Amino acid sequence: MSYQFGKVPLRQRIAPWFSGFDGPLAFAVFILACAGLLTMYSSGFDHGTRFEDHARNMLIAGTIMFVVAQVPPQRLMLVAVPLYTVGVALLIAVAIFGITKKGAKRWINVGVVIQPSEILKIAMPLMLAWWFQKREGQLRPLDFVVAGVLLAVPVGLIMKQPDLGTSLLVLAAGMAVIFFAGMSWKLVIPPLAIGVIGIFLIVVFEPQLCADGVRWPVLHDYQQQRICTLLDPTRDPLGKGFHIIQGMIAIGSGGVTGMGFMKGTQTHLEFIPERTTDFIFAAYSEEFGLIGTTFLICAFIFLILRGLAIALEAPTLFSRLLAGAATMIFFTYAFVNMGMVSGILPVVGVPLPFISYGGTAMVTLGLALGILMSISNSKRLVQS
Template identity: 60%
Template sequence: MKRWMTWAWYALRAFDWPLLAILLLMAALGLIVMHSAVGGTDWRFAEQSRNFVLAFSAMWVAALIPPPLWRRLAPLIYVVGVVLLLGVELFGETSKGATRWLDLGVVRIQPSEMLKIAVPLMLAWFFHKHQGRMRLVDHLVVLALLLVPFALIVRQPDLGTALLVFATGFCVIYFAGLSFKLLVPVLVVGSVALGLIVHYEEQLCQVGTDWVVLHEYQKHRVCTLLDPSTDPLGKGFHTIQSMIAIGSGGVYGKGYMQGTQSHLDFIPERTTDFIFAVFAEEFGLYGGILLLVAYGLLILRGLVIAVCAKDQFGRLMAGALSMMFFVYVFVNIGMVTGILPVVGVPLPFLSYGGTALLTLGVACGILMSISRYRPDTSG
């Protein structure tokens, strides 16, 4: 009996209780909105409930693994992830014009999701190993470690996941000491390029114009962002209908399960990428603000864990995972509200999906592991 009590106490100590409280709130909101989005308790609601159980189980297991073990496993996890991406490139299953899945016989997986964790793990391990003695060749290695999985995911094509992988990896590099001065030229070039695209929108978006670096569907998404009304029943339909739903919710919302745009099937992908439109229509501006506050608390807790981490690996990893949540939320709500192109990024803990939710669970588990870790200083 005493052994069981000791084990239970050890298991409970794995949790970071402020973070767990925020996650339970997010899970409750996610199931409430999913119940409304599907119009009741159908198979999608049941599967999402199961997905949350799996995600929280994965979070608990990840929280039990101490940061030193995560650090030792980082190269292996990264190599396995890249090998699986190469497997997708060679043997992947194609669906709707994209090759993103790999059938291993026993299970069908989307390896790109794994890289959201593997890339920051690997980069944090590398910076920790070379702490205080980074040479030019080491910086080139870091760049290669980031760009290889990014390029493989872009080829699938899956721009949304590729951007998330790049963002989490870049955050590790930035938190490791990248000077902001080096970012200024990139921001200037990006601003100029955006201005040119807006200025020459009509010529660039003409049929037959080749953008070279972008697939045709990605070009359509950018052009739709600039003017959704050019194809209101085609490429611009998602953006237009989501903006109508958000606007019709007003300040107070139409009420739970009273959203006409969602329940009359005007919002495409309302259980996945565009679930924020369902939420905003039913709970209005105030509901949207409260949701953003909840996400803000989640990100803030992650950054607090990063500041209090006991070593560089923990600081870099916690900081990158916290910013991963920020990128998730910013990109998803940005595309739903029409200020960013539609890139297929789910809204954390609200969008339907098992693989993405499992990734988020592992990420939160790593944050808890870093939060609870106390190095042994007795020896």
């Protein structure tokens, strides 16, 4: 017999709170969270309470997801402009009197020390989705120009800190909204073509471009060094190329079936740098091999496809754009992290979703999941 408040059983009171949860999406997240806990237990063997902290961060992200899932997308629209405005204002404040650590000015003290750029990972797609929703049915080329300016301001401020990883994530989330809003392929193909040509030229003329004393325009010295190190890690095998070389060794040593849980030599002999954060994918691949890596990639693909399905079925333009951008956050995180660890992308500070250690990133992921859950629930309410 169920406990009752008045005449309504307790389970009936609680049931609506969970009705908004999208089953397939929750299943994919559960699989990735389990993989993350297993990997953190192994790779964080000598990092004190890192495993417990990772589990706590997951609980915090889950709580945030649960709370945001109860908020209708229409309510999310109300916070778009204020959140974006506050985020940009804090970025300007960081540029003026921010806290500098390890050569980067990314933090500010507002009673507690925060990194405002993290706010823009969610505020940027919210703002652009709001902008296009207000202009639904009467979009003009000028509206896309304004959206580009709204995106360029925070991305430029974040790059100036400098923080290439976060600026890339904010740029990807914003570009996803602009593209899904209907930006013409005629505007997409030229910059892509320029990028491909640029990469080709860098690869062909790598010895000349990466020679000592040569400086590239726009990029900071450390960013130039990362690209040159990517092209030839053996240029500085015990210095800047060490991360990439050790990551590839760990991935290769895993073979097909892996070396086994808690048996990764590169991991447990501490050859893999940042093995609980940016390079945890190398530790995972070493212990679980090609089979485990394929399983992990399939889990991410399923998560991304489910997110895109939610976006396609969303009842409003705002919901579709926001769901698409939230999904692209997961894609960008996973693609960039796996790419840099595998040696096909430059090393940037981008964690692997649910696998890497880090409270701030986990909060962002929890918010993105909550948004997807909220939009999925709004779709079901409209259909019913």
